[in-house]
Amino acid sequence: xxxxxxxxxxxxxxxxxxxxxxxxxxxxxxxxxxxxxxxxxxxxxxxxxxxxxxxxxxxxxxxxxxxxxxxxxxxxxxxxxxxxxxxxxxxxxxxxxxxxxxxxxxxxxxxxxxxxxxxxxxxxxxxxxxxxxxxxxxxxxxxxxxxxxxxxxxxxxxxxxxxxxxxxxxxxxxxxxxxxxxxxxxxxxxxxxxxxxxxxxxxxxxxxxxxxxxxxxxxxxxxxxxxxxxxxxxxxxxxxxxxxxxxxxxxxxxxxxxxxxxxxxxxxxxxxxxxxxxxxxxxxxxxxxxxxxxxxxxxxxxxxxxxxxxxxxxxxxxxxxxxxxxxxxxxxxxxxxxxxxxxxxxxxxxxxxxxxxxxxxxxxxxxxxxxxxxxxxxxxxxxxxxxxxxxxxxxxxxxxxxxxxxxxxxxxxxxxxxxxxxxxxxxxxxxxxxxxxxxxxxxxxxxxxxxxxxxxxxxxxxxxxxxxxxxxxxxxxxxx
Amino acid sequence: xxxxxxxxxxxxxxxxxxxxxxxxxxxxxxxxxxxxxxxxxxxxxxxxxxxxxxxxxxxxxxxxxxxxxxxxxxxxxxxxxxxxxxxxxxxxxxxxxxxxxxxxxxxxxxxxxxxxxxxxxxxxxxxxxxxxxxxxxxxxxxxxxxxxxxxxxxxxxxxxxxxxxxxxxxxxxxxxxxxxxxxxxxxxxxxxxxxxxxxxxxxxxxxxxxxxxxxxxxxxxxxxxxxxxxxxxx
Numbered sequence: 001x002x003x004x005x006x007x008x009x010x011x012x013x014x015x016x017x018x019x020x021x022x023x024x025x026x027x028x029x030x031x032x033x034x035x036x037x038x039x040x041x042x043x044x045x046x047x048x049x050x051x052x053x054x055x056x057x058x059x060x061x062x063x064x065x066x067x068x069x070x071x072x073x074x075x076x077x078x079x080x081x082x083x084x085x086x087x088x089x090x091x092x093x094x095x096x097x098x099x100x101x102x103x104x105x106x107x108x109x110x111x112x113x114x115x116x117x118x119x120x121x122x123x124x125x126x127x128x129x130x131x132x133x134x135x136x137x138x139x140x141x142x143x144x145x146x147x148x149x150x151x152x153x154x155x156x157x158x159x160x161x162x163x164x165x166x167x168x169x170x171x172x173x174x175x176x177x178x179x180x181x182x183x184x185x186x187x188x189x190x191x192x193x194x195x196x197x198x199x200x201x202x203x204x205x206x207x208x209x210x211x212x213x214x215x216x217x218x219x220x221x222x223x224x225x226x227x228x229x230x231x232x233x234x235x236x237x238x239x240x241x242x243x244x245x246x247x248x249x250x251x252x253x254x255x256x257x258x259x260x261x262x263x264x265x266x267x268x269x270x271x272x273x274x275x276x277x278x279x280x281x282x283x284x285x286x287x288x289x290x291x292x293x294x295x296x297x298x299x300x301x302x303x304x305x306x307x308x309x310x311x312x313x314x315x316x317x318x319x320x321x322x323x324x325x326x327x328x329x330x331x332x333x334x335x336x337x338x339x340x341x342x343x344x345x346x347x348x349x350x351x352x353x354x355x356x357x358x359x360x361x362x363x364x365x366x367x368x369x370x371x372x373x374x375x376x377x378x379x380x381x382x383x384x385x386x387x388x389x390x391x392x393x394x395x396x397x398x399x400x401x402x403x404x405x406x407x408x409x410x411x412x413x414x415x416x417x418x419x420x421x422x423x424x425x426x427x428x429x430x431x432x433x434x435x436x437x438x439x440x441x442x443x444x445x446x447x448x449x450x451x452x453x454x455x456x457x458x459x460x461x462x463x464x465x466x467x468x469x470x471x472x473x474x475x476x477x478x479x480x
Numbered sequence: 481x482x483x484x485x486x487x488x489x490x491x492x493x494x495x496x497x498x499x500x501x502x503x504x505x506x507x508x509x510x511x512x513x514x515x516x517x518x519x520x521x522x523x524x525x526x527x528x529x530x531x532x533x534x535x536x537x538x539x540x541x542x543x544x545x546x547x548x549x550x551x552x553x554x555x556x557x558x559x560x561x562x563x564x565x566x567x568x569x570x571x572x573x574x575x576x577x578x579x580x581x582x583x584x585x586x587x588x589x590x591x592x593x594x595x596x597x598x599x600x601x602x603x604x605x606x607x608x609x610x611x612x613x614x615x616x617x618x619x620x621x622x623x624x625x626x627x628x629x630x631x632x633x634x635x636x637x638x639x640x641x642x643x644x645x646x647x648x649x650x651x652x653x654x655x656x657x658x659x660x661x662x663x664x665x666x667x668x669x670x671x672x673x674x675x676x677x678x679x680x681x682x683x684x685x686x687x688x689x690x691x692x693x694x695x696x697x698x699x700x701x702x703x704x705x706x707x708x709x710x711x712x713x714x
Binding site: 013014017018021027328329332333364365366367368369370371372374375385388390391392393394395396405406409410412413416417418419422423426429430445447452453455456458459460461462463464465466468469470471473474475478 | 487489491492493494495496497499500515517518519520521523525526527528529530531532533534535537538540541566569613614616617618644645646648649650651652653654655656657658659660661662663664665666689690692693694696697
């Protein structure tokens with residue numbers, strides 16, 4: 001069953017990218033932010049002598065999870081239930097939202113506090129709750145900025161990466177209820193203080209908390225959230241009811257496995273040696289924390305992804321966003337160009353697989369296959385390999401439909417598989433280019449080519465074929 | 481040792497001097513080079529664009545053409561990466577893996593197989609080096625091209641800021657996403673101009689075509705050059 005919700009792009013990537021490329025401020029913000037995190041990450045990763053073995057361990061544990069997913073999910077459900085939680089299953093975004101909305105409505109409350117969670121962004125939970133009259137308050141600072149701006153996140157870890165602090169000050173001044181506009185500067189501590197005041201009132205009064213989870217431990221039914229601000233811990237401990245929305249691939253077999261990921265995740269994501277807050281919760285503990293705990297396990301296209309032997313490695317992803325921060329394409333266009341809540345290189349392979357054939361078909365081409373993402377990935381997802389694999393699936397699915405590109409590829413393949421045809425084609429290209437020499441510039445370069453090669457000459461000159469091909473030269477040299 | 485030159489289709493048509501340079505360098509080191517005329521294209525463009533079926537006949541032709549040689553040397557990191565990394569994935573077979581294991585990018589062949597870093601070249605110019613993505617991250621060429629260049633008489637190597645970042649070429653990416661490709665290229669060209677070098681060297685003429693096109697469009701006084709041509713210069 002294909003996934004639904006905020007993983008399906010509405011615009012083809014090149015169109016969306018063109019719009020974002022026009023925003024100079026965005027590009028400056030992104031460049032500064034991604035380079036800062038990427039340098040920090042490189043530094044702290046360099047401190048760990050066994051980083052490469054850790055990456056292999058992370059990949060191996062996740063592959064084991066994927067190989068035994070049905071068993072581990074049942075084990076998790078049994079353990080969590082025994083600990084006092086109620087486990088729910090959702091096939092897609094709509095089902096997951098409906099389950100959560102019903103659970104919140106049953107409490108009789110009209111406001112919930114939320115920990116930053118990719119799963120709830122993915123299923124479009126805030127919008128679904130709003131539709132039934134429930135106000136969801138984001139408590140992560142960046143997530144709050146995006147919510148107040150009526151915008152969508154553009155980065156997995158730093159949802160407001162596309163804003164600078166002056167822009168954030170303006171958003172707070174205009175949209176934050178009860179903010180002291182005159183006292184508010186764009187100084188980061190002042191902004192944090194304003195957010196703290198705004199949020200604390202909600203933490204102390206709201207009866208329902210909603211979270212995601214970074215990891216779900218199968219043998220104990222434990223969920224884990226790692227975060228930097230402490231807002232997560234507030235949401236996980238203060239409300240009476242806690243609802244955790246978790247993708248089914250988040251499992252780890254045992255508590256011991258967490259050790260590997262608590263090393264890999266913080267260094268890869270924020271460039272920290274250790275994240276400031278790690279919260280673990282297992283069902284219900286009488287007199288301590290939420291007394292009603294629900295866990296919603298979401299598929300939303302994950303079993304479809306699991307069915308593909310090459311593409312399934314995308315499910316190893318621990319949402320660290322290291323691939324975004326090193327990606328030269330992401331750096332220029334930002335997250336919104338990818339359409340899905342999962343942007344950047346991981347999004348380019350995850351979103352099309354989760355949403356099924358047809359949708360998101362331009363995303364696997366949103367990469368130069370430079371490989372920086374694979375090197376940065378803490379669980380060794382070979383993103384370039386999966387991108388090429390998805391391009392292949394797309395091409396195979398469209399076989400039979402006429403396309404200029406396919407005709408060109410077929411023709412070239414036919415010509416190039418035979419030495420004589422190939423040599424004749426090279427000769428023809430060389431001769432055909434001869435008149436162009438007259439119009440070429442001083443370096444022998446061409447400024448304008450007709451469509452479709454005009455895409456090339458839009459920003460760069462094109463070279464001309466040489467006056468003699470290599471094989472012509474070789475044959476002449478060795479003919480005597 | 482029978483050494484075959486795989487010149488690559490881009491070099492054959494557009495940059496024959498790069499192929500000639502490889503022949504010059506290897507002959508200067510006392511080796512005989514053969515150029516099997518049955519060679520055409522490695523099929524990278526087809527495979528990377530998703531046209532596996534169209535790539536396979538080219539893969540078969542490559543294997544047939546080069547199967548009898550001890551070493552296949554090519555002046556292109558990305559084509560060698562295609563042969564070595566992608567061939568076994570596209571069509572796993574013993575014959576194919578064996579050819580893949582005997583295919584070398586020029587700097588690997590010189591440094592690892594022949595044990596040479598000083599190839600007796602002279603090039604009295606300032607040069608900056610762009611380690612192309614496939615050379616850097618698929619072949620892990622490391623400092624091999626740099627060591628070869630540093631041994632060239634008269635050559636001054638200047639550092640390039642953000643050298644390890646992609647130039648934005650990416651084969652059909654440059655045509656499918658011209659805007660993003662152009663933005664990446666603009667930053668790369670700025671970094672290159674900042675070095676003040678006369679020449680920009682790299683291990684791939686396809687990337688050099690892209691960057692060279694950007695430098696030429698901006699009228700930058702920097703000449704793109706394949707590093708094999710620097711090694712051949714005297």
